[in-house]
Each structure stands twice: as C-alpha cells, then as structure tokens.
Amino acid sequence: MVDMSWPGCAKSLKGVILDMCGVLYDSGDGDGVAIPGSIEAVRKLKSSDLQLRFCTNETQATREKFVAKLGRLGFDISVSEVFSPAPAAIAVLKERGLRPHLLVYDGVLPEFDSVDKANPNCVVIGDAAEKFSYQNLNEAFRVLVGLDKPVLFSLGQGRYYKETDGLKLDVGVYMKALEYACDLKAEVIGKPSPMFFQSVLTDMGLQPHEALMIGDDLVNDVGGAQNCGMKGVQVRTGKYRLSDENHPTVTADGTVDNLAQAVDVILNQRGH
Amino acid sequence: MAGRRVLKAVLIDLSGTLHIEDTAVPGAQDALNRLRQASVAVKFVTNTTKESKRILLERLQRLNFDLQEKEIFTSLSAARSLLEQKEHRPLLLVDDSALEDFTGIDTSEPNAVVVGLAPDHFNYKALNKAFRMILDGAPLIAIHKARYYKRKDGLALGPGPFVTGLEYATDCKAIVVGKPEKTFFTQALSDLGCSPSEAVMIGDDARDDVGGAQNAGMLGILVKTGKYREGDENKISPPPHLTCDSFPDAVEHILKNLL
Structure with missing residues (x-):
C-alpha cells in the first residue's frame, strides 16, 4: 500500500518544488544571506532522481537578475527551473490571445519583451511601488473601462511588505482599487493560485500527488500546494511563526527545521 | 387624509437638479423663488470633494439663483x-x-x-x-x-x-460622510431645527439623493434631469415619493400637496 502521509509519501515522489525567499535565503541588505545547509540541500536534490523546480512571488526583478543574485550566494540554479508570476502571466496571455497594458516595476519589464502590447485588451499589475501614481493607475483604469470584457491580472495579492525604511503598500491594494473602480474580479497569478502551481506541475509532466512543495509561507506555499492536490511541508525559517503549527485553516503535511532537514528526510525515505 | 406631514425644510441637490454644467434647468430660478415665498427652509446639498462652498456659490449666482453660502451643505x-x-x-x-x-x-x-x-x-x-x-x-x-x-x-x-x-x-x-449616508442628511438638517420626517429631498440621483434621504426618514423626489436614466426610479426600494420631469415640477408638487 502507498503511504500518503509525510514522510512516508517521499518514497513515491517524483518531484519537489521549493519556495525561494525564506527557504533558500533571507532577504536583507545587498543580496541577503543563504540559510545554513540550503546550498548543500539543493545540490543533493539535484543529484537525486527527483525533479526540482523553484517557485517564487518575486515581481521586482527579471528571473535572470534574480537567479544571478542566488548564484552569488552560492546556489546552482538555472533560470528555466524558476517559476515566477511574470512568466506565468505571459503564458496565460499568449494562450488566451491577450495583449497587456502593463503596470509593473521597471525591473521586471524585460520579462515582457516578447509580448505584443499594442492595442491592449487586458491589464497586468505587479508590485510597481513608486510607479503606482494616480496617472499610471488611471491609465490602467481607462484601458479596463474601454473594454467590452475587462480582464485584470494581478501578480500576487499581498497587502503590504516590510522594507528597511518601513511598511510599503503591496500590489493587492491597487488590485482592490481597480476591482472597485471597474466592478470586476481580478485573476491572481502567482502563489497561492492553483493555476500557478499547475503550470509548474505541467512543466515537470507530473500529477499533483507526485509532487511536494516546501515553503515558509503556510497559507501561500503550503495551503496553495495542498489545494492543488500536492503535499505541502513547512520549514521553520523565513516568515515561519510558531502559531503556524496551530493555524485555523491550513495544516502542513509536515513541519521541519529547515530545507536541509527536509531533504535529508526525503532522501532517507527513498533509501539514498 | 391621515398622517399628513408638517413640512419644514426642502433639501435640494445642485448639479443635475438646478443646473447641468453651466446651464440652469429651465424655470429652476423662478421655481426656487416661489419655494422661498412659502414658509419652508431651503438648503442646498451636494457631494463634492473638490469644490469649496464659495466656488459652488459663485457658479449658482452666475446662473441667477438666489442663495447664500450658509445655505450650502456639502460632503466637505x-x-x-x-x-x-x-x-x-x-x-x-x-x-x-x-x-x-x-x-x-x-x-x-x-x-x-x-x-x-x-x-x-x-x-x-x-x-x-x-x-x-x-x-x-x-x-x-x-x-x-x-x-x-x-x-x-x-x-x-x-x-x-x-x-x-x-x-x-x-x-x-x-x-x-457624503450622500447617501444617513448622517449626511441629518447633519444638513441639524441647524434648521427640524427632523427628517419634516423634510423632503429633491435630486437627480436615485440612490444617493432619493434613496439616501428616504433611508434617513425624509421624503425623496426624483427629477428626470442630469444623470437620471429611464427606470432609475425602480432601482430603489421603497420607490421615490414622487418622480417628475424637473425641479419646477417638484416645487409645484411641494407647494400644492405638502404644505
């Protein structure tokens, strides 16, 4: 009989998906710092028979810049293994024949180079920070109200995040503003959207029950993966809080101290 | 006739009811003068986030409406x-x-x-x-x-x-704080010393003017000028006390039936 619970389920796994910030590294001044044991853990997974992908809600830089930063920290990761909301949005746009009006951070614009943006028939917003001016938001609004069937994509739906100089409004606030102005519901791309996880599974050619997600965000990483039919394990690093282990709606399949421990448990189960 | 109200105050919306942009609704100035000859207080109420009372007053005076700044009550x-x-x-x-x-x-x-x-x-x-x-x-x-x-x-x-x-x-x-909030209407009436049941609101916005006023306990009259669209009177429950063509008709109704 197949063991479906953690860690026994590791025996029948075919792929692992890792969150990045808070699992591989902690953000901070400059590039941030690698979480102890994580560089080695990624190396071990890569040399195993498991498929490996990375999944992040980062939308202020291109994947190339982001992966280069991780390379400087010592991680051996290639761009094609990283899933972030911008490329996921591009796949959706192409599939549905949509041409976006973009309201995103300048750093992520190059991701959209290959996308036809003439005569837009939808709007994509990301964490645009200082670019969230009245003028720019109004332009996005006018594109939406000018459409018969307005479509708004939001790269994540966070309320705010913390930077060294204080709390900052995140993309979710502006998503809500446009939803209210246009009386519509945005389509959220990125974690915890099932579509986002599904795109990673499709890339690996796996069924949900064959894959495991490891992250530090109980709701967006673990809960999101579980909603897709995957297993979700939480690490006690990054934004992990003790209260996560008694969360009212999300219960992780397993909780481990860090990525290094998670990988050792998985590989042990598989008899490596 | 039972339960006839004592009418003490009339609240009047500005844009869309007395004027549309820089043009007065035909007959509106005369109608306002007739209303002022009756023993009823008049107040002008509007949702604005940009225009001060002085700016609103100047525009209405240019259009020959007879009113004073202290009679204007806005969302500001x-x-x-x-x-x-x-x-x-x-x-x-x-x-x-x-x-x-x-x-x-x-x-x-x-x-x-x-x-x-x-x-x-x-x-x-x-x-x-x-x-x-x-x-x-x-x-x-x-x-x-x-x-x-x-x-x-x-x-x-x-x-x-x-x-x-x-x-x-x-x-x-x-x-x-603006229309259609209940407190907006009660605040507008507060210095007139009358209760909502003694007041009527005239406006072109079914939800914000008429619905809001009626929700606060006033009567509401919807005029078919400004932003009014066919069928607006059916969008609120209870329906307006009266729906009529324009501000002068509303005044006629008040003078004839409510005083």
Whole structure:
C-alpha cells in the first residue's frame, strides 16, 4: 500500500518544488544571506532522481537578475527551473490571445519583451511601488473601462511588505482599487493560485500527488500546494511563526527545521 | 387624509437638479423663488470633494439663483463637522481647491486621514503615509466613495478605489460622510431645527439623493434631469415619493400637496 502521509509519501515522489525567499535565503541588505545547509540541500536534490523546480512571488526583478543574485550566494540554479508570476502571466496571455497594458516595476519589464502590447485588451499589475501614481493607475483604469470584457491580472495579492525604511503598500491594494473602480474580479497569478502551481506541475509532466512543495509561507506555499492536490511541508525559517503549527485553516503535511532537514528526510525515505 | 406631514425644510441637490454644467434647468430660478415665498427652509446639498462652498456659490449666482453660502451643505462640510465633533487633527488628502472649507482646523501631528479626490496626492509616498497612520489606529474618513467621474479628457478614478485599497491594506472600514449616508442628511438638517420626517429631498440621483434621504426618514423626489436614466426610479426600494420631469415640477408638487 502507498503511504500518503509525510514522510512516508517521499518514497513515491517524483518531484519537489521549493519556495525561494525564506527557504533558500533571507532577504536583507545587498543580496541577503543563504540559510545554513540550503546550498548543500539543493545540490543533493539535484543529484537525486527527483525533479526540482523553484517557485517564487518575486515581481521586482527579471528571473535572470534574480537567479544571478542566488548564484552569488552560492546556489546552482538555472533560470528555466524558476517559476515566477511574470512568466506565468505571459503564458496565460499568449494562450488566451491577450495583449497587456502593463503596470509593473521597471525591473521586471524585460520579462515582457516578447509580448505584443499594442492595442491592449487586458491589464497586468505587479508590485510597481513608486510607479503606482494616480496617472499610471488611471491609465490602467481607462484601458479596463474601454473594454467590452475587462480582464485584470494581478501578480500576487499581498497587502503590504516590510522594507528597511518601513511598511510599503503591496500590489493587492491597487488590485482592490481597480476591482472597485471597474466592478470586476481580478485573476491572481502567482502563489497561492492553483493555476500557478499547475503550470509548474505541467512543466515537470507530473500529477499533483507526485509532487511536494516546501515553503515558509503556510497559507501561500503550503495551503496553495495542498489545494492543488500536492503535499505541502513547512520549514521553520523565513516568515515561519510558531502559531503556524496551530493555524485555523491550513495544516502542513509536515513541519521541519529547515530545507536541509527536509531533504535529508526525503532522501532517507527513498533509501539514498 | 391621515398622517399628513408638517413640512419644514426642502433639501435640494445642485448639479443635475438646478443646473447641468453651466446651464440652469429651465424655470429652476423662478421655481426656487416661489419655494422661498412659502414658509419652508431651503438648503442646498451636494457631494463634492473638490469644490469649496464659495466656488459652488459663485457658479449658482452666475446662473441667477438666489442663495447664500450658509445655505450650502456639502460632503466637505460633513467631513469638517465630524472632525470638529471628534476633535481629530486630519491628514487631508483633498484637492487644494477644497482646503478653504477646512480653514481653522488643526492639522498638526495628524491623527486621522481624510480622503477626498486628490489626484496630486494619490501617489505611492502619500498613500504609504496614510496607510501607516491608519495601521497605527487613525480613523479613515472618506468624503465619498465614487468609483470614477467624468473629466474633459475622459473618465478618471474617483476617491472610492483609493479608499477601498486602504481598507484592504489595513483591514478596516472607512467612515463615509457624503450622500447617501444617513448622517449626511441629518447633519444638513441639524441647524434648521427640524427632523427628517419634516423634510423632503429633491435630486437627480436615485440612490444617493432619493434613496439616501428616504433611508434617513425624509421624503425623496426624483427629477428626470442630469444623470437620471429611464427606470432609475425602480432601482430603489421603497420607490421615490414622487418622480417628475424637473425641479419646477417638484416645487409645484411641494407647494400644492405638502404644505
């Protein structure tokens, strides 16, 4: 009989998906710092028979810049293994024949180079920070109200995040503003959207029950993966809080101290 | 006839009811004069986030309406009343042209956020400042929550989307002071010394003017000018006390049947 619970389920796994910030590294001044044991853990997974992908809600830089930063920290990761909301949005746009009006951070614009943006028939917003001016938001609004069937994509739906100089409004606030102005519901791309996880599974050619997600965000990483039919394990690093282990709606399949421990448990189960 | 009301006050909407842009509704000035000859108080009420009472007065006087500044009550007046009553010191995210209606209000070390329509202030930095204040416990006061408005160059975002965004960020509810809020109507009547059951509202907006007034206990008369669209009278429950072609008809009805 197949063991479906953690860690026994590791025996029948075919792929692992890792969150990045808070699992591989902690953000901070400059590039941030690698979480102890994580560089080695990624190396071990890569040399195993498991498929490996990375999944992040980062939308202020291109994947190339982001992966280069991780390379400087010592991680051996290639761009094609990283899933972030911008490329996921591009796949959706192409599939549905949509041409976006973009309201995103300048750093992520190059991701959209290959996308036809003439005569837009939808709007994509990301964490645009200082670019969230009245003028720019109004332009996005006018594109939406000018459409018969307005479509708004939001790269994540966070309320705010913390930077060294204080709390900052995140993309979710502006998503809500446009939803209210246009009386519509945005389509959220990125974690915890099932579509986002599904795109990673499709890339690996796996069924949900064959894959495991490891992250530090109980709701967006673990809960999101579980909603897709995957297993979700939480690490006690990054934004992990003790209260996560008694969360009212999300219960992780397993909780481990860090990525290094998670990988050792998985590989042990598989008899490596 | 049973339960006939004693009518003491008439509240009148401005844009769309007395005038449309720079043109008066035909016969509206005379109708207002006839109303003033009856023993009833008159007040002019409007949702505005940009125009001070002085600017509104000047426009109406140019169109030959007979009124005084103290007879005008706007959503800005309502915000001011609330600030005075609660002794709040506001961060004012309102258009510069509206600032004169807040003359004399202490804005040092602000402990409340007032959001009007202020394209110049709706930048990331200013909204972050407002957001942090609200997170620290400052109340969020919205002049109103309109989704958008019409500008010469097309539609433009109103205050509503920004209020909604701040509500989401801080997980709080804004205090809305303009029409159709009940307190807006009761505040407008307060210095006339009459209760809502002794007043009638005339306006072109079924939901904000008529529905709001009736919800506050007044009678509401819907006029088919301004933003009125066919069937608007069916969009509110209970329906308007009366739906008529324009402001002069509303006045005729009041003089004939309500006094």
